[in-house]
Amino acid sequence: MDKRQAAAHLEYYGELGVAGWSLDREWRRRAGGPEPTQDGEIAAGGSMEADPADGTPVGGEGVVSLEAVQTELGECTRCKLSGLGRQRVVFGVGNPDAELMFVGEAPGRDEDAQGIPFVGRAGQLLNKIIESIGQSRESVYIANVIKCRPPQNRNPEPDEVATCEPFLFGQVDAIQPRVIVALGAFAARTLTRTDTPISRMRGREFEYRGAMLVPTFHPAYLLRNPGSKREVWEDMKKVRALLESNA
């Protein structure tokens, strides 16, 4: 984890009201953070820091749980998308302990109607892509950078990304996948913080929040450009190999 990622991580936990550092050793190692105090205390903070019932951090090991991230997001009205016709927040779907996570751009009409990511035509194709490497929608986790549908499916705007991305970071940190597939230019650029075209990013791997990030084409792009399925298959073979290495 580099300094920028550590800062984003801290900003996210700060937003949740967590003033201290996680007790989880792996989290601290990745964040380059301090050891906990001798009695293992984390500084007092917001309601997500500890389970009031027994005082253990939510998630058991000191890492904020996926449930806690979803609760914090709630029926979010933090950005203008909440007033621009979206029906509901689309948090994410799948296995909270997934080794493989897919990140798309934002919900479309079908996703907004059902509250589940990738259920429309692009989602049907994503299902086939997932199944092509022996996985299923139940074994992986699927989320978007933006949790609310932009009007007319326009591109998400920078203030919307800035408001929403801490929740994606929270999802990644709660799930701790080994491999993340960024679907399309928007997800890949947001996650890598670059303006590099997806055509130049795909075929490469990046380290990201303790996982390997593999950018590939968005399934909606593949519906318009079926000739690019071959490259996505190459990317998925790499994903499978990464999952099989040191499994």
Ligand code: URA
């Ligand atoms: N496109 C996306 O990027 N995400 C969805 O959930 C659906 C379509």
